[in-house]
Amino acid sequence: MSRGVEQVETHLKNFERFSLNGSAHSPEWIRNLRQKAIARFAAQGFPTARDEEWRFTNVGPLAGFPSALARKSNVDEDQIEQVHGTACRGVHGTRLVFINGYHRPDLSTSVALPKGVIADGLCSAMTTSGELIEHHLGAYAPFDEKPFVALSTAFMRDGAFVYVPRETVVEAPIYLLYLFADREAGATAYPRNLVVVEREGQVVIIEHYVSLVGTPCFTNAVTEIVAGDHTTVEHIKIQDEHRQAFHVATIQSQVGSNGSFTSNNIAWGGKLSRNDVNVTLDGEGIDCTLNGLYVASGDQHMDNRTFLDHTKPRCNSHELYKGILGDEASGVFRGKIHVWEDAQKTDAKQTNKNLLLSDEATIDTMPQLEIFADDVKCTHGATVGQLEDEAIFYLRSRGIDRESARSILTHAFASDIISRISSEAVRQHLDAGLQSLLENSFRVEGGI
Amino acid sequence: MLEIRNLHASVEGNEILRGVDLAVNAGEVHAIMGPNGSGKSTLAQVLAGHPAYEVTEGEVRYEGRSLLDLEPEERACNGLFLAFQYPVEIPGVSNSYFLKAALNAIRKHRGQEEMDAFDFLKLVKERIKLVELDESLLNRPVNEGFSGGEKKRNEIMHMAVLEPKLAILDETDSGLDIDALRIVASGVNQLRRSDNATIVVTHYQRLLNYIIPDFVHVLVDGRIAKSGGKELALALEAKGYEWVSDELKEAEAA
Numbered sequence: 001m002s003r004g005v006e007q008v009e010t011h012l013k014n015f016e017r018f019s020l021n022g023s024a025h026s027p028e029w030i031r032n033l034r035q036k037a038i039a040r041f042a043a044q045g046f047p048t049a050r051d052e053e054w055r056f057t058n059v060g061p062l063a064g065f066p067s068a069l070a071r072k073s074n075v076d077e078d079q080i081e082q083v084h085g086t087a088c089r090g091v092h093g094t095r096l097v098f099i100n101g102y103h104r105p106d107l108s109t110s111v112a113l114p115k116g117v118i119a120d121g122l123c124s125a126m127t128t129s130g131e132l133i134e135h136h137l138g139a140y141a142p143f144d145e146k147p148f149v150a151l152s153t154a155f156m157r158d159g160a161f162v163y164v165p166r167e168t169v170v171e172a173p174i175y176l177l178y179l180f181a182d183r184e185a186g187a188t189a190y191p192r193n194l195v196v197v198e199r200e201g202q203v204v205i206i207e208h209y210v211s212l213v214g215t216p217c218f219t220n221a222v223t224e225i226v227a228g229d230h231t232t233v234e235h236i237k238i239q240d241e242h243r244q245a246f247h248v249a250t251i252q253s254q255v256g257s258n259g260s261f262t263s264n265n266i267a268w269g270g271k272l273s274r275n276d277v278n279v280t281l282d283g284e285g286i287d288c289t290l291n292g293l294y295v296a297s298g299d300q301h302m303d304n305r306t307f308l309d310h311t312k313p314r315c316n317s318h319e320l321y322k323g324i325l326g327d328e329a330s331g332v333f334r335g336k337i338h339v340w341e342d343a344q345k346t347d348a349k350q351t352n353k354n355l356l357l358s359d360e361a362t363i364d365t366m367p368q369l370e371i372f373a374d375d376v377k378c379t380h381g382a383t384v385g386q387l388e389d390e391a392i393f394y395l396r397s398r399g400i401d402r403e404s405a406r407s408i409l410t411h412a413f414a415s416d417i418i419s420r421i422s423s424e425a426v427r428q429h430l431d432a433g434l435q436s437l438l439e440n441s442f443r444v445e446g447g448i
Numbered sequence: 449m450l451e452i453r454n455l456h457a458s459v460e461g462n463e464i465l466r467g468v469d470l471a472v473n474a475g476e477v478h479a480i481m482g483p484n485g486s487g488k489s490t491l492a493q494v495l496a497g498h499p500a501y502e503v504t505e506g507e508v509r510y511e512g513r514s515l516l517d518l519e520p521e522e523r524a525c526n527g528l529f530l531a532f533q534y535p536v537e538i539p540g541v542s543n544s545y546f547l548k549a550a551l552n553a554i555r556k557h558r559g560q561e562e563m564d565a566f567d568f569l570k571l572v573k574e575r576i577k578l579v580e581l582d583e584s585l586l587n588r589p590v591n592e593g594f595s596g597g598e599k600k601r602n603e604i605m606h607m608a609v610l611e612p613k614l615a616i617l618d619e620t621d622s623g624l625d626i627d628a629l630r631i632v633a634s635g636v637n638q639l640r641r642s643d644n645a646t647i648v649v650t651h652y653q654r655l656l657n658y659i660i661p662d663f664v665h666v667l668v669d670g671r672i673a674k675s676g677g678k679e680l681a682l683a684l685e686a687k688g689y690e691w692v693s694d695e696l697k698e699a700e701a702a
Contacts, residue, residue, distance in 0.1 A: 388536075389499075389500075390536050391536050391538055393498055393499065393520060394532065394535070394536040394538070395538075395546070395549075395550075396497075396519070396520040396521045396524070397496045397497070397498075397520050397521075397523075397524055397530050397532075398521075398524055398529075398546070398547075398550035398553075398606065398610065399521050399524035399525050399550045399551075399553040399554040399557070399610070400521060400549055400550055400553050401519075401521045401553065402519070402521070404549070404553070405521075408541055408546075408549065409538070409541070411540075412538065412539060412540025412541045412589075413540060415540055416539070416540050
């Protein structure tokens with residue numbers, strides 16, 4: 001049953017136009033991939049509340065979007081001037097800037113990278129690294145059961161391509177900054193990123209999404225990360241779009257034996273935000289860490305879904321997602337850990353903690369374990385709570401006013417996640433952002 | 449400095465304090481003793497402004513104004529300090545951050561400039577010596593993973609930095625071994641001045657061997673049943689609290 005035949009029709013018409021224009025000059029394999037994806041999307045339609053994966057997130061408003069492809073050229077001088085001010089200060093190194101999903105080399109900064117390392121726009125990399133991209137692109141993020149991934153794949157055009165060769169360590173983080181500048185209501189961008197890290201490679205990737213407009217817009221991003229054996233990869237995603245933005249993103253990672261993969265997923269922007277982090281532990285002895293923080297106020301809706309696929313023995317995964325929800329905001333956490341029969345000696349720990357700052361805020365949290373091996377250690381737990389009255393009183397009794405006490409305690413709850421990020425510059429950026437969010441975005445509530 | 453008149457307070461509808469009268473002047477140390485459940489900690493919490501306690505009758509004057517009309521933070525900014533019986537653990541907030549925020553809130557209230565990180569650190573490092581606490585505890589989350597003794601010494605360290613006019617020590621001796629007790633007491637004694645006052649709430653007499661009180665009050669059933677000098681504490685130690693309760697009953701019967 002596909003929902004909203006009309007809305008699906010809009011996308012199919014858009015796709016027809018896209019095939020004639022934007023897509024026409026792409027290599028055949030990409031055109032085929034797009035065709036497959038749009039067909040799959042047409043067959044599925046938008047998810048509904050009957051779809052288990054989307055039970056608590058109503059995509060109705062999104063499905064009704066005109067969804068015109070955001071234009072590369074829809075950006076003005078004022079916006080260009082804001083570009084560097086929105087970036088995390090202090091992150092030096094390679095910076096790729098994207099406007100409306102398109103790479104802008106003129107706004108990007110490149111520094112000398114170790115031999116063989118590539119950090120480029122996907123489109124431009126196609127001419128130099130076509131075979132490599134063909135080998136990997138679309139190979140990890142399945143879209144058969146994922147309408148938004150299908151849609152994103154159908155319309156993919158540009159994004160980032162990062163390649164780290166064998167035994168190569170990239171010291172400074174590679175910073176990908178995505179700015180939405182198209183003022184047309186309902187404009188949509190489909191950033192598509194591919195990160196390939198060969199054996200023993202090391203890299204930190206920052207994906208940062210910001211809006212330069214206040215009109216309703218939609219970002220539907222897909223990032224594929226494939227990390228070989230003995231690699232060390234840290235992925236940091238920051239979703240800080242404006243309060244009218246819709247943001248749906250999937251990060252799909254595959255990690256090889258003895259690899260170390262860390263995902264830090266921070267979201268506090270957008271009207272509706274849905275983030276999927278899926279990791280396939282495709283080897284033995286992998287260490288995987290998933291950290292998440294979502295902060296929602298007003299009528300924001302934040303949906304986080306993680307999937308950890310333990311396919312081989314002796315892998316560890318640690319997952320901690322924290323949420324702060326105030327006003328009438330709503331949140332969803334759904335974390336699934338699947339342990340295959342072969343994946344003995346798996347050690348998986350999943351925790352979701354939520355802080356509700358108002359009576360109207362809600363969270364639906366669903367940790368899920370599916371275990372088919374018998375010699376494993378798996379735990380999961382979820383908590384939902386409020387600020388502790390005793391802690392607030394303790395701070396107040398020392399001279400700190402009630403609002404500051406609440407803010408200090410709330411900040412502390414969240415900074416626990418921020419402190420796990422390796423880059424100090426990113427930590428500082430997020431700490432400052434969080435501070436201002438807590439001071440300005442939440443309505444003052446009662447309590448002691 | 450502090451005058452409590454006929455104070456009645458309840459928590460969740462149960463009356464705990466049933467008419468407390470007490471006057472504390474600058475330069476004095478008062479000990480409040482009493483059996484478990486007599487209302488000692490309640491009195492301390494009510495004075496600090498814990499919102500769970502409801503004052504149903506009576507009044508408290510502090511430096512000429514009504515203390516009960518002030519929010520907890522206003523009381524602190526006006527020089528009141530409560531050393532908690534059970535200091536609260538606050539994950540994610542460093543001890544020094546908390547203390548600096550508190551000190552600067554109080555300074556701001558007094559119309560003083562905020563103290564910068566450098567001067568603050570200098571001050572704290574000087575005061576932390578009073579309680580022989582390891583400096584590493586400054587960078588740890590407030591009370592998290594502290595031993596029982598460290599928590600209590602940390603409370604006194606906060607007091608040493610905030611320099612209250614009226615300090616209330618709520619069972620600061622409970623859970624302390626004899627060495628820690630001596631350290632805490634010596635810290636408190638060094639902070640004694642002619643213009644500040646201390647109320648020591650305790651169940652046992654032993655703390656009073658180190659912090660010599662000017663007055664000892666025995667709280668029984670939410671009222672001060674007996675007051676005296678420091679020798680009263682020794683008499684209590686020898687005869688037990690029942691002695692005072694019995695006396696009280698006899699007096700009431702008569």
